[in-house]
Amino acid sequence: MMATAATDVALLQDVTQFIYREARLQDEHRYEDWEALWADDGVYWVPANGEGTDPDLEMSILYDNRSRIGLRVRQLMTGRRYSQMPKSELRRLVSNIEILETGSDSVTVGCNALIYESNYKGETLWASRNQYVLRRVAGDFRMALKKVVFVNNATPLYNMAFLV
Amino acid sequence: MQSHVSARRSVSADKGIDWGDLIREDRVHGALYTDPAIFEIELERIWRRTWVYVGHESEVPKPFDYVMKSIGPEPVIMSRGRDGEIILLHNRCPHRGNHVCVSQKGTARSFTCPYHGWTFNADGGMRGMPFPAGYDKVDRSTLGLGRVARVASYKGFVFASLAAAGPSLDEHLGAAKDALDAVCANSPSGEVELTCGFLKHKVKANWKFVVENETDGYHPGFVHSSIFQVSGSRITELYGDASQSLARYLGNGHTEIDLRPEFRKRGEPLSWFGTTAARLPQYVSQMNEAYGEEKAREIMIDGVPHIMIYPNLFIAEIQVFSIQPLAVDETVQHVTALQFKGAPEINRRLRQQTMGSVGPAGFLLADDAVMYEGTQIGVGLSNPEWLFIGRGRHRERLDEQGFLVGNATDETTTRGIWRHYRSLVEAA
Numbered sequence: 001m002m003a004t005a006a007t008d009v010a011l012l013q014d015v016t017q018f019i020y021r022e023a024r025l026q027d028e029h030r031y032e033d034w035e036a037l038w039a040d041d042g043v044y045w046v047p048a049n050g051e052g053t054d055p056d057l058e059m060s061i062l063y064d065n066r067s068r069i070g071l072r073v074r075q076l077m078t079g080r081r082y083s084q085m086p087k088s089e090l091r092r093l094v095s096n097i098e099i100l101e102t103g104s105d106s107v108t109v110g111c112n113a114l115i116y117e118s119n120y121k122g123e124t125l126w127a128s129r130n131q132y133v134l135r136r137v138a139g140d141f142r143m144a145l146k147k148v149v150f151v152n153n154a155t156p157l158y159n160m161a162f163l164v
Numbered sequence: 165m166q167s168h169v170s171a172r173r174s175v176s177a178d179k180g181i182d183w184g185d186l187i188r189e190d191r192v193h194g195a196l197y198t199d200p201a202i203f204e205i206e207l208e209r210i211w212r213r214t215w216v217y218v219g220h221e222s223e224v225p226k227p228f229d230y231v232m233k234s235i236g237p238e239p240v241i242m243s244r245g246r247d248g249e250i251i252l253l254h255n256r257c258p259h260r261g262n263h264v265c266v267s268q269k270g271t272a273r274s275f276t277c278p279y280h281g282w283t284f285n286a287d288g289g290m291r292g293m294p295f296p297a298g299y300d301k302v303d304r305s306t307l308g309l310g311r312v313a314r315v316a317s318y319k320g321f322v323f324a325s326l327a328a329a330g331p332s333l334d335e336h337l338g339a340a341k342d343a344l345d346a347v348c349a350n351s352p353s354g355e356v357e358l359t360c361g362f363l364k365h366k367v368k369a370n371w372k373f374v375v376e377n378e379t380d381g382y383h384p385g386f387v388h389s390s391i392f393q394v395s396g397s398r399i400t401e402l403y404g405d406a407s408q409s410l411a412r413y414l415g416n417g418h419t420e421i422d423l424r425p426e427f428r429k430r431g432e433p434l435s436w437f438g439t440t441a442a443r444l445p446q447y448v449s450q451m452n453e454a455y456g457e458e459k460a461r462e463i464m465i466d467g468v469p470h471i472m473i474y475p476n477l478f479i480a481e482i483q484v485f486s487i488q489p490l491a492v493d494e495t496v497q498h499v500t501a502l503q504f505k506g507a508p509e510i511n512r513r514l515r516q517q518t519m520g521s522v523g524p525a526g527f528l529l530a531d532d533a534v535m536y537e538g539t540q541i542g543v544g545l546s547n548p549e550w551l552f553i554g555r556g557r558h559r560e561r562l563d564e565q566g567f568l569v570g571n572a573t574d575e576t577t578t579r580g581i582w583r584h585y586r587s588l589v590e591a592a
Contacts, residue, residue: 046525048363049268059361059500059518062525071394075527080390083530121368121537154268156366156496161530 008099015109015134016097018141023113026163027090031073034163039135039142042066046148046164061153061160083161089118090162094130106135106144113148115164124158127151181205187586189579190554194543197370203492209589210475211236212326215336217477217486218242221250221320222357222505223269228286231269234488235324240312241265241275242322245287250317252324253288254310264309275309284309319344320355321477339414339567343471347479350468351504352450358484360515362498363523369536371475371489372585374497377532378472378480379419379577381411382555387535391527397438402426402572409572411556412563413580417474417588421572424466436467436481439513447510468502472577474584483518493540499523553578 018037025034038044045055046062055063064072075081092115101108108131115126133145148164150157181202186193196202212235219233219242230243232255241253255263257277264275264284274291276283283291288309293299314325316333318341323333337344348354367374377383384403385392392400402409408425423436433441433448441448441464451460468481478485479502486498501518503511522529543551556574563569570576 048523049361056512057360057515059363059515059523061363061523063516063519068520071391071527074394075390078390078393080393081531082387082390083534085534120541154364156364157524158366158368159530159533160524164525 011102011107012097012099015099015107015141018134019094019097019109019111019132022143023092023094027092029076029084029087029090029162031076031163035069035073037141037143038066038069039137039144040066042069042143043145044069044143045145046150047153049154051149052147061150061157062148062164081161083159086119088162091116100131106133107141108133117162121158126160126164128164183586183590187582190557191550191552192582194545194549194551197372197540197543198492200492203370203489205589206489207236209591210585211489213330214327214475214588215314215316215323215325215331215333216475217473218252218315218322218324219486220356220358220484221317221322222359224250226271228271228273229269230265230272230286232265232267235312235326236488237490239263240324243272243286250315250322251287252312252315252322254312256310257282258307258309259293282307287311319348320357336416337473338416338418339565340416340418340471340473343414343420343469343473343479346466346469347502349455349463351507352447352454353504353506354454355505357503357505358500359503360501362500365497365499365523365526365529365533366490367495367497367533367536368493369495369533369540370493371487371495372581373536373539374487374495375472375475375478376578376581377536378478378485379411379421379470380575381407381409381421381572381577382575383532383535387531388528390531395527398435399438405573407572410563411570411572411574411576413568413576414471415567415580415584417581417584418472419474419577419580420469420471421577422569423470423572427465427467431465433461433464434467435465437510437513438517444510444513447504447507450507474581482514483522485522495536497522497529499529553582 022037044062044064045060047060076084092113094111094113097109097111099107100110111130113128113130117124129149131147132143134141135144186196216235218235219231223231224242224244227244227246227248230241233240233242239255241255243251245251255265257264259282260279262277262279264277273286274283281294285291288311290304290308312324312326313328316323318333318337321344348356381403385400402423410422412420412422414420427436434444451464455463470480472478476487482502483499484502488496490496499522501515503514520527524530553575556570556576560568560570560576568576
């Protein structure tokens, strides 16, 4: 019992540190460092109109396979991704981190996020429920899935060209 | 002009507006995008009067299906009646004004107001009110939900006019019907569907900036250079100085960028879609079967038009936008992927490419959005007061059908939009 509890605490701590690191890289627009957190088959999904049903059939705000994640990063790095010029000033809080499922080589994590964005339009708050599937790779994690469900994703939304 | 809080149906604020002073052939005044009183006049004389695109019949496939749509800022319920007819209802209880529907879509044989329980049939007719003895001698036939005055469809695209009288949809669409025919011809069944839900992308800008941008062939090479560069897209060729594409004014405010001259030069089926016949074998064989090889090849070379049907339906090759004004400086673009009925292979690719391109995080549209927002801020500044829309005036000409055309990057489209706008707002 004690050993299991200790393992759980250690896993939660590792997961939490990974998610905090991802949040910081996003806030600071460190695009390539952020891209390196992805597994080779990673899927980055931001549904529209609720929790999301089948992203292959329904429109999502963002539904990137690994190659499209790379394209997104390369576009941001051209210096002509005008929706991020100037870049949004960002800080996000990630909280309520829970391990939902532990598999042999991956762990499913749920959490809440609140992003504060400041740009020429003023200040915007973005609240979301996030889900990760993190795969264990060489003593670290890689994101196999990141799903971001904004609470207001059924309403009209302003640009979100920064990394969410 | 004084700031203006109007009763919705009585606009008097334009006394003294000299539209010809604000709208000239090669320039327009910034106040047209920023003045709330002018926005009120537009709602009255454009959005509540002309034909406005509302939705597509495929969004309500079965009797009693409904989906929430809008005409300008005003929500309407688009539903399918018992006999398959399309019905547009105002979402407003005739009793005390509360909404009778809060879901975005569903299936319902009736709508009930949550306030006092009044119930309405799917066609809006009064079904019942609780404690009916209190309404003795009241004529129930006058207490149904409001029905939109005129509803008409063309090829499944549903349009509405809040005005009981005026030009027919046929007259309003005019030459734009050919474009809608061409859209549908790209489907092997001859029909298109909008079945995969909408992204709603909001911008802090006047709706006219969005409309004008849709057929502005001058901007893509600049605004979208980042994604064209990293994706190796050939779209820049279509909108370059040497492009043989045409900017065309079709009348009634409708405009298009006709990319066919460039696609015909390439002569490669599906080049318009950034792909090849070899990658969509099932679609190509469906098209050959439907139209015969020669005709199918022509259709697949020409592709889907790039047309802005005034004031709010924009079809951009692979996607369909509905433009909704919310306020003088706030606009929503509702956007979804075009789907060809019965063509799953190409539909999948249409969805994937649309999702990448549009919406708040889209590779293309997020960058358009900041241009709208930048121009909105700019027209509020004081010097100069005007926008210059004179590009290509000296080389404008009539094409063989008698439409005004300019080079791909010319503002022939923008000038046409403004001429039509002036005719609408000047009509008392």
